[in-house]
Amino acid sequence: MTALLPRRGLAQILALIVILAVDRVVSPQFFDLRLQDGRLFGSLIDVLNRGTPVALLSLGMVLVIATRGIDLSVGAVMAICGAIAASLADSHGLPVVLAAALGAGLLCGLWNGFLVAVLGMQPIVATLILMVAGRGIAQLITEGRIVTFSSPDLVWLGNGSVLGLPVPVVIALGMLILTGAVVRGSALGLLIEATGGNARASELAGVGTRAMILSVYVWCGVCAALAGVIAAADIMGADANNAGLWLELDAILAVVIGGTSLFGGRFSLVLAVLGALIIQTMNTGILLSGYPPEFNLLVKAVVVLAVLLLQSPKFSGLAGIAARLRRTKA
Amino acid sequence: MENSLDPALPLLEVRGISKSFGAVRALQEVDFTLRAGEIHALLGENGAGKSTLIKVVTGVFPRDAGIVRLGGEEVAPRSAKATLQAGIATVYQEVNLLPNLSVAQNLFLDRQPMRFGIVREGEMRRRAKALLADFGLDIDVAAPLGNYSVAIQHVTAIARAVDLSARVLILDEPTASLDRHEVEILFRIMRQLAKRGIGIVFVSHFLDQVYEISDRITVLRNGRLVGERETASLPRLELIRMMLGRELAETTSARAATREHQAREVCASFENYGKAGYVAPFHLELRHGEVVGLAGLLGSGRTETARLVFGAERADRGQAKVEGAPVRLHSPRDGVRHGFGYCPEERKTDGIVAELSVRENIVLALQAKRGLHRPLSRREQDEIARRYVKMLDIRPPDPERPVGLLSGGNQQKVLLARWLATSPRLLVLDEPTRGIDVGAHAEIIRLIRDLCDDGLSLLVISSELDEIVTYSDRVVVLRDRAHIEELAGEAIDVGNILAAIAADGAAVALEAHT
Numbered sequence A: 001m002t003a004l005l006p007r008r009g010l011a012q013i014l015a016l017i018v019i020l021a022v023d024r025v026v027s028p029q030f031f032d033l034r035l036q037d038g039r040l041f042g043s044l045i046d047v048l049n050r051g052t053p054v055a056l057l058s059l060g061m062v063l064v065i066a067t068r069g070i071d072l073s074v075g076a077v078m079a080i081c082g083a084i085a086a087s088l089a090d091s092h093g094l095p096v097v098l099a100a101a102l103g104a105g106l107l108c109g110l111w112n113g114f115l116v117a118v119l120g121m122q123p124i125v126a127t128l129i130l131m132v133a134g135r136g137i138a139q140l141i142t143e144g145r146i147v148t149f150s151s152p153d154l155v156w157l158g159n160g161s162v163l164g165l166p167v168p169v170v171i172a173l174g175m176l177i178l179t180g181a182v183v184r185g186s187a188l189g190l191l192i193e194a195t196g197g198n199a200r201a202s203e204l205a206g207v208g209t210r211a212m213i214l215s216v217y218v219w220c221g222v223c224a225a226l227a228g229v230i231a232a233a234d235i236m237g238a239d240a241n242n243a244g245l246w247l248e249l250d251a252i253l254a255v256v257i258g259g260t261s262l263f264g265g266r267f268s269l270v271l272a273v274l275g276a277l278i279i280q281t282m283n284t285g286i287l288l289s290g291y292p293p294e295f296n297l298l299v300k301a302v303v304v305l306a307v308l309l310l311q312s313p314k315f316s317g318l319a320g321i322a323a324r325l326r327r328t329k330a
Numbered sequence B: 001m002e003n004s005l006d007p008a009l010p011l012l013e014v015r016g017i018s019k020s021f022g023a024v025r026a027l028q029e030v031d032f033t034l035r036a037g038e039i040h041a042l043l044g045e046n047g048a049g050k051s052t053l054i055k056v057v058t059g060v061f062p063r064d065a066g067i068v069r070l071g072g073e074e075v076a077p078r079s080a081k082a083t084l085q086a087g088i089a090t091v092y093q094e095v096n097l098l099p100n101l102s103v104a105q106n107l108f109l110d111r112q113p114m115r116f117g118i119v120r121e122g123e124m125r126r127r128a129k130a131l132l133a134d135f136g137l138d139i140d141v142a143a144p145l146g147n148y149s150v151a152i153q154h155v156t157a158i159a160r161a162v163d164l165s166a167r168v169l170i171l172d173e174p175t176a177s178l179d180r181h182e183v184e185i186l187f188r189i190m191r192q193l194a195k196r197g198i199g200i201v202f203v204s205h206f207l208d209q210v211y212e213i214s215d216r217i218t219v220l221r222n223g224r225l226v227g228e229r230e231t232a233s234l235p236r237l238e239l240i241r242m243m244l245g246r247e248l249a250e251t252t253s254a255r256a257a258t259r260e261h262q263a264r265e266v267c268a269s270f271e272n273y274g275k276a277g278y279v280a281p282f283h284l285e286l287r288h289g290e291v292v293g294l295a296g297l298l299g300s301g302r303t304e305t306a307r308l309v310f311g312a313e314r315a316d317r318g319q320a321k322v323e324g325a326p327v328r329l330h331s332p333r334d335g336v337r338h339g340f341g342y343c344p345e346e347r348k349t350d351g352i353v354a355e356l357s358v359r360e361n362i363v364l365a366l367q368a369k370r371g372l373h374r375p376l377s378r379r380e381q382d383e384i385a386r387r388y389v390k391m392l393d394i395r396p397p398d399p400e401r402p403v404g405l406l407s408g409g410n411q412q413k414v415l416l417a418r419w420l421a422t423s424p425r426l427l428v429l430d431e432p433t434r435g436i437d438v439g440a441h442a443e444i445i446r447l448i449r450d451l452c453d454d455g456l457s458l459l460v461i462s463s464e465l466d467e468i469v470t471y472s473d474r475v476v477v478l479r480d481r482a483h484i485e486e487l488a489g490e491a492i493d494v495g496n497i498l499a500a501i502a503a504d505g506a507a508v509a510l511e512a513h514t
Helices: A010-026 A043-066 A074-089 A094-118 A123-142 A152-159 A167-185 A188-197 A199-204 A209-235 A247-257 A269-289 A294-311 A313-329 B050-057 B080-086 B103-107 B121-134 B150-163 B180-195 B207-213 B236-244 B248-254 B302-310 B332-337 B347-351 B358-370 B378-391 B408-420 B438-453 B465-471 B494-502 B505-513
Strands: A034-036 A039-041 B012-021 B024-034 B039-043 B065-070 B088-091 B168-172 B199-203 B216-221 B224-230 B266-275 B279-287 B291-295 B317-322 B325-327 B340-343 B426-430 B457-461 B474-479 B482-488
Touching: A010 A269, A010 A294, A043 A074, A043 A167, A043 A188, A043 A209, A043 A247, A043 A269, A074 A094, A074 A123, A074 A152, A074 A209, A074 A247, A094 A123, A094 A152, A094 A209, A152 A167, A152 A209, A167 A188, A167 A209, A167 A269, A188 A199, A188 A209, A188 B358, A199 A209, A199 B347, A247 A269, A247 A294, A269 A294, B012 B050, B024 B050, B024 B065, B039 B050, B039 B180, B039 B207, B050 B168, B050 B199, B080 B088, B088 B150, B103 B121, B103 B150, B121 B150, B150 B168, B150 B180, B180 B199, B180 B207, B207 B236, B216 B236, B224 B236, B236 B494, B266 B302, B279 B302, B279 B457, B279 B482, B291 B302, B291 B438, B291 B465, B302 B340, B302 B426, B302 B457, B302 B474, B332 B340, B332 B358, B340 B408, B347 B408, B358 B378, B358 B408, B378 B408, B408 B438, B438 B457, B438 B465, B465 B494, B474 B494, B482 B494
Parallel strands: B024 B224, B039 B199, B039 B216, B088 B168, B168 B199, B291 B457, B291 B474, B340 B426, B426 B457
Antiparallel strands: A034 A039, B012 B024, B012 B065, B216 B224, B266 B279, B266 B317, B317 B325, B474 B482
16 A cells, blocks of 8 residues: 555656656756746746646636546636626726636536436537637637736736746646545545446435536636636737647646546545646746747657556556566576 | 259258356357247346357357357358358347438448449439338338338338348347337248248247247246257246256255244334336235245346335335335435445446456445445555455455456355445345355355344345245245236245246236235
8 A cells, every 4th residue: 555655646746746857958058047027037946837728628627637628618618707807807806806717717618517317418518618718708708809907906817926936826736726626525526536436326325426426627617717717818918819728638648647547536626736737837938048939849749658558557568567577687 | 053952951050059258167068959930049047148149140249169060061150241151140129220321221221232332322212122022021122221210220220131142040139129019020020031031040038929920939047058948848937947946856945944033123224115117016014034045037027126126216106114114215326325235137237347456346235325424544445355255255355456357156246245334224135146156155045044144134136036935034036017916924835936937917807805
């Protein structure tokens, strides 16, 4: 048992360390931090800050995937909620703006959850609907323009700092703690894992599997909304065409790198967020290295392959056999 | 080659076939002989080894021991295609054809008539039409197969198999989804094919059909050959005895002394309870501290009754009462709320969550019953898991082990623990001893007795009649999705149960009147 515990997450931590080391070689001042106007600056802080949207998405996504589902619409939901926040920012106070944006995210999640849990649609198809329609909805909200705003409250959400850390990072950390507390503090975690592991058996054991599935999509929508607001606040505007574009794929990738199987069941919030950080560390490293960003995609693919191989029981089985062969020869 | 045409020699000879899956011995030295031109029924309850035997013969599973001879020559096919080329064709209950392609395309898939690399559609349709005409079928062969009834899809599959020069045709539950008229069409075709010298293996659990169509019968039980008989000289009672029980003499004295239970209160009752097309309405009363056994053949409505009682299936008529008060049982959650528990027959798909630990599997139902906001702390979970691992002797005694890594018997114990942890009033056990080794088997039966001594009410389904007789206070016998008889006290013995199952409809009606 004690041997098993540190094993979980080892591959991810190892990968992060290796990538950080490579980044250090590429850019010697990678680990430098300096304090300026009560705020930390440096590449590491940059990684955390840039990684926030995907980290937030992966918090919702990991729960959805744990129930054996998937949510392709999170990028579009980001665009919708960013557009709502941007449109309301200069005319309403921050509480109204946040309530409207998060409420919209909640409704989007409810819609996905309704299609999957109540109508029994396949998750990939059900969420594809909002993935396509959502961007249209966002464009309707912004009337096809890039809506800019200058509300200092909302801008602070994207660019301010608390205790030296960027506000988005603090929000993501807070969401991680909140989600962890809700999921592991209640029985939700166990019942979600049971639902994803074997929905029929869980249903027969009296688990309300529909309610489980509905609630994870709702939470995924709320997380996406928060990511959308932060992305809009960061650039002080909402771009319905590009906000959150393709980020659903990064979020899924982050979850998978975090060791949660697409077949559902066991999940880890912390490792999913770690997965998001691994992705961002790579992105930042490639940017700093001066290589053309096209490399980004290739390098990403290689690193993902490496992490997945490290996790694969078959691969570690092969590695074990190879090691034994070497030992017997020696 | 000449050998196969010699009527004195068997067409398909299976000798001493054994097959194990891990520790489970699915087949033990099974023999099977099919003559040319005969229809041979292969019978047995769930888990008897029929499917495994078919899959070993057709090369889907490699065999551990034994030989298969076709027309006197030993064959050892390694794939479905090689088996087909050797002359053995199998048609499964779920037709393995492509419903979106036309009937003609399905018939000639992989061997379409070609000219210059182009499929000759006209030629193919003409040949398809001629082929089906042989089977008395005149349909539009250009229409998608999916447009036709299951019966026609079956005939198409058979026509394809026979046209691929099959000498042996294996039909696995071909009539399960056919109506009476369609069954007749299928039987006519089977007789035609048999006349042509093809040997047909017919797997079915409809005994009426077996008696109507088959020449000989082979019965398997628990992976062993029970016997091979001529259909005409095998009484139905004897056949059921072969399928279900050991020899009568062995079991008559096995029944334990009846406990005092008349004075006990009713725990749950079901009046005129049923669902159209599922189970005919039944009356069932379950008392505290009492074991009620459900006996009957496969497909007789045992599992269906269990699912209605637990709430896994919604009844469309009748009234359920718990401790005298009317209740609604619309979902498993309702059942759990009223203190019911259900260990399903299919442990892997309906019971365990393989990836989760023994501890998590044990607390699952209790946690679901308590609700989200009242989580069991880790300490409470550990405590519960430890208690039941010890009480039921679950091995290995490690609560953190993923339950999928345990043996079948221990998985069954984990499921029992899951329900016992909810302190239920009624436990429904569907085949609790299936696929479990002998040691665990006895333990589970002992456990069933202990449980009802503690006041628990039990509804137990089992194909092992000696087992049911041993622990039941009452036995409900089912046939054709209806409860046909209830035995109590001294009347409970294997002979009476078999007689009730085998009795024809007239006799039952008579009994109901007297």
